[in-house]
Amino acid sequence: MTKIFSITIFLEKEKILKFLLDPINLKDWTVHTNLVVIEDKCYEITSPLGEKTRIIVDHKDHYLDDCLEFIWVLEEEIKKKFQFLISKGINNKTNIEVLIPTTVLGNKLWELQNLLKVEFKILEQLLNDGKYEIAEFEKEIMNEYHKKIC
Numbered sequence: 001m002t003k004i005f006s007i008t009i010f011l012e013k014e015k016i017l018k019f020l021l022d023p024i025n026l027k028d029w030t031v032h033t034n035l036v037v038i039e040d041k042c043y044e045i046t047s048p049l050g051e052k053t054r055i056i057v058d059h060k061d062h063y064l065d066d067c068l069e070f071i072w073v074l075e076e077e078i079k080k081k082f083q084f085l086i087s088k089g090i091n092n093k094t095n096i097e098v099l100i101p102t103t104v105l106g107n108k109l110w111e112l113q114n115l116l117k118v119e120f121k122i123l124e125q126l127l128n129d130g131k132y133e134i135a136e137f138e139k140e141i142m143n144e145y146h147k148k149i150c
Helices: 013-020 023-029 109-129 136-149
Strands: 002-009 035-038 041-045 052-061 065-074 077-088 094-100
Touching (some): 002 109, 013 065, 013 077, 013 094, 023 035, 035 052, 094 109, 109 136
Antiparallel strands (some): 002 094, 077 094
């Protein structure tokens, strides 16, 4: 796994972890908006025909960091995964590093990094205020990336 993004968020680590541990919350702050829960499992609708890819969040609690691994599984095959390393900062700040498999790195890395900037901006506002506001160019970044995953 390779670190592609890091950010410090002005929220307590425990609040972030509680929110991120439920994969259905991805629809509130990421481009992954076509989510459903069936029999207590979260799925993303990944095709016009209704194909469902399961989303699993695996939590490993280490001494200083928590590791959340987000895994998309279709027919028992891992389609996508990434990790968040989450550590407590000072003054109620939380540090988050995003890692993806090295094999996924490519020419479009800067697009993914720009998307992550917008998504984590939304996450921070949402957990602080219960709502968020982003600029038009940020909405366009999300819309363009959403088209690629659908």
